[in-house]
Amino acid sequence: MIEFRIEGLDALRAQLRELPASLAGEGGQLVAHRGDRAGAAIRDGYPARTRDLRDRLEVLHRANAFGARAIIINRSRHALPFEYGTQARHTQLGSNRGAMPPNPLFSSTVARERRGMWQDLSDLLVRAGLTVTGHAG
Amino acid sequence: MPDSSAIDQALIDYLLADGLLRTLLPDGVFWSEAGPSLVHGGASTRFVIVSLSDAVDVPMFGGRAFEDVLYAVKTVELLTATGRNSRAAAARLDQLLDPQPPDPRPTLAIDGYGVMVLRRRTRMRYTEVDEVDASIRWQHRGGTYQLMAAPTAT
Numbered sequence: 001m002i003e004f005r006i007e008g009l010d011a012l013r014a015q016l017r018e019l020p021a022s023l024a025g026e027g028g029q030l031v032a033h034r035g036d037r038a039g040a041a042i043r044d045g046y047p048a049r050t051r052d053l054r055d056r057l058e059v060l061h062r063a064n065a066f067g068a069r070a071i072i073i074n075r076s077r078h079a080l081p082f083e084y085g086t087q088a089r090h091t092q093l094g095s096n097r098g099a100m101p102p103n104p105l106f107s108s109t110v111a112r113e114r115r116g117m118w119q120d121l122s123d124l125l126v127r128a129g130l131t132v133t134g135h136a137g
Numbered sequence: 138m139p140d141s142s143a144i145d146q147a148l149i150d151y152l153l154a155d156g157l158l159r160t161l162l163p164d165g166v167f168w169s170e171a172g173p174s175l176v177h178g179g180a181s182t183r184f185v186i187v188s189l190s191d192a193v194d195v196p197m198f199g200g201r202a203f204e205d206v207l208y209a210v211k212t213v214e215l216l217t218a219t220g221r222n223s224r225a226a227a228a229r230l231d232q233l234l235d236p237q238p239p240d241p242r243p244t245l246a247i248d249g250y251g252v253m254v255l256r257r258r259t260r261m262r263y264t265e266v267d268e269v270d271a272s273i274r275w276q277h278r279g280g281t282y283q284l285m286a287a288p289t290a291t
Contacts, residue, residue, distance in 0.1 A: 107190035
């Protein structure tokens with residue numbers, strides 16, 4: 001009589017059941033880390049004299065059993081004009097500031113960190129023994 | 138050798154060629170900062186600004202497979218100007234760059250490239266008020282648009 005015995009199937013089954021929760025936990029940390037990095041880089045990139053741009057930047061974290069989000073938001077009224085540019089205008093001090101071209105600090109930083117996040121999450125899945133194909137952008 | 142600036146220029150030329158957008162914002166389509174009006178040569182008060190928000194090259198097989206570019210494209214209008222076309226112009230801009238079904242996809246011709254994707258990523262809208270003269274108000278509307286283009290074989 002020949003008998004095949006595969007040891008560890010119960011353990012494998014248990015591991016597979018745990019996998020989503022385990023991945024969600026570590027994945028959530030990666031998302032939060034990238035969000036914090038982006039927030040810090042944007043804050044550092046704003047001009048020092050413009051306190052409002054720095055002070056009103058927030059990084060919010062949301063996580064549950066199914067996923068995680070990092071939300072970076074700037075509530076300053078100067079945020080959009082800084083990011084996308086202004087037209088000729090005067091300051092209250094009477095100077096003519098002139099048109100300001102776009103400074104895409106926020107957009108480019110978020111895009112860069114988002115790409116890094118995709119890579120981090122892809123690496124996490126590979127470490128867990130899964131195969132990752134394709135490209136997310 | 139593909140020239141990445143050709144993508145920027147093609148986008149500007151595409152918008153400039155649209156008669157309705159030019160009617161709504163006659164002063165022109167500019168890169169990053171407004172230049173003199175293409176109509177009268179004076180200061181521009183109704184125009185489109187295109188600028189680069191982010192760009193990344195995606196490599197494959199030892200070469201550049203495609204370029205993934207995020208543009209900020211906005212209509213700009215001085216609200217003291219005659220008429221207010223900002224809303225209609227922004228809608229037209231979006232229709233040109235990211236038409237929704239059943240409208241056909243845009244036909245953007247780029248020298249040395251083929252367009253893979255052109256779509257809006259985010260919407261933007263803000264009003265800029267002069268700090269000294271509050272009657273001077275500029276309306277900015279538009280969005281960020283992702284354009285992915287692959288170099289064509291030469």
